[in-house]
Amino acid sequence: MIFLFADDPLPPAIGPDEFAAETGDMVITHGEKDRTLYVGMGDRSKAKPHTWRKATASAARHLEKKGSTRIQIHVPDDCVTVDPIVEGALLGLYRYDRFLDEKRKNKPKVANLDLVVSASRLATAKEEARQAALASKATNWMREIGNTPPNIMTPAALAAQAKALASRSGIQCRILEPADLEKEGMGGILAVGSGSVNTPRLIVLEWMKGEPGEPVTAVVGKAITFDSGGYCIKPPASMPEMKFDKMGGCAVLGIMAAAADLGLRRNLVGVIASAENLIDGEAYRPGDVLTTCDGKTVEVIDTDAEGRLVLADAIAHARQKYRPDLILEMSTLTGACMVALGTDRAGIFTDHEPSREKLIRIGESTGERLWHLPIGDEYEEAMRSDIAFIKNLGSRQGGASSAASFLRKWAEDIPFVHLDIAGPASIEKDVPHACKGASGFGVRLITRFLFEKP
Incomplete structure (x- = not known):
């Protein structure tokens, strides 16, 4: 060649x-x-x-x-x-x-x-x-997981992949199963997973290779192994691609694998919230009020806005347990972001300017391109609830920004970066340089960011 x-x-x-x-x-x-x-x-x-x-x-x-x-x-x-x-x-x-x-x-x-x-x-x-x-090996491994059909890659199977990664890499792995989630009060994850026989998991991976006293950086991902939309059910044409609603969590697995293989010398924790959003007599409903692990309450308006519910528990867990210097969260969160940016770029939502500038620059080099979209208090009025701390859905206008603003509530005082990867997480059809399916977006971007991070 x-x-x-x-x-x-x-x-x-x-x-x-x-x-x-x-x-x-x-x-x-x-x-x-x-x-x-x-x-x-x-x-x-x-x-x-x-x-x-x-x-x-x-x-x-x-x-x-x-x-x-x-x-x-x-x-x-x-x-x-x-x-x-x-x-x-x-x-x-x-x-x-x-x-x-x-x-x-x-x-x-x-x-x-x-x-x-x-x-x-x-x-x-x-x-x-x-x-x-x-x-590339870490990226292709997470693509393989991402492409695996939902009848096989359930939350429990995803947790097994995390355990296998830990056993071969020196990463510490902790899996919170339903009883543990109940004990921790993780009402968001439990509600989203309540309609499926494939019960939810919170996956926590630790790679603590920094100097003593150095802060922890947290990467958090959404892994809905299949998303029917719940009672706010999706159109049939949208269903076959819903196995890719786990790509944020898959990216976290790939990032942790790359960090271990490349010998990253810093303290890193990965938190993955995994559930299957289905319908049965136990499933959560519009109108329910859920309580997340830090005591915040959420009025459910739309069961298809489930990603922010599982992520609320995951972000709060990372904040409370590790007090990280940065929470970097990735998810296929909104169709609104894809409407705004198409399928080649992810949206980046953050007030943390140093991280934003560095991630955008690195993304131009790795080909995992980002575009800055707003996050702020102006989106919160539409999510104001009369009966709870917040509603899980705001206005249709600015939908991607309101979702990001919702998530930031659970980061509280910790610098927070949200990447909405709904567009570039998967490829609809073969193109000259890549095959159809999971793209691997985010692994090389975040890995390089972590190595450059001061």
Whole structure:
């Protein structure tokens, strides 16, 4: 695999009528024993890390479809670091084939990737490639969990994945089952999970590798393993994709895995609120009043606004038990955010300017792009309840911001960042650089943020 910009000379075997080296162009030449794929990069001045990542992913997927099982990638010095190329190849080659028939499942797969770099950058490139491979491995692992159907990936099964991660990585894991949730007074999680035989869980993962006395950073995620909407039921067309309502929690698993594999030297805790939102005679209803673990009461207006209920307990638990210096929460929380931003960006909601600026900058590099949306007291009036501390739904106008403002109530005085990943958490159909399904959004973004965090 060789990359060419539009101003590079073409190899003698390729004519300008068949390959112009524009973004997305690819052409294969055949030698006696091998073949070479030339990949167009377009305008040299516009190449960014994610340009390299997408180009490599598209090219690797193209070669695999052609039957390649080993790929040699020539990394030009124009690509300042090798990590976007490694990530592009490994993330691009991922596919979910667990339930395919044997014929489709056993298609040739790329088993080896070789990088060719200039001698002067060999040592640096090896370390960059190692780190990128570990981050990609954690991302693809969480994608596998995210793609698993809801009849298999229940809250208990998700907790088992967390336990398996802990046993192989040195992470400490604690699972709160229904009796524990009752004891802790976690009325939000218990209510959302009350309509399912697959009972809810709160998953807590600790990676305490910082210096003594250093603060804890908390990452919190929503993992609704299937969301019917409850009594405020969703339209049938929306149902099949609701296994992806667990992607915030899956991202937390991936972040914890990457932190352990990469040897993060700080105190990190991951909290995942997992439930299945279904309907039966025990299910919660509009009009119910719930009490979360810190004593706040919530009037239920809409059972399909369940994510903020489970997250209220998770955020409060992180705040009360760990007093972190930052709570960073991720969830597929609102359709309103997806309407506002589409499927390529997540919304970032926070008053904590240093975190906001750093996350947006890192996201531009990792390809997990963010856009700042407002959070503030002006959204709280619509959530004012006559019978409880707050309602779980505000106005349709500013729906993503009101949801973020709701969650901030449970962070209280702790700096709080909410990422609404409803848009980019999953991919609706195959694209040149990625397969349909869970995207892995957030793992590399937050992992890099944690390593840069002072």
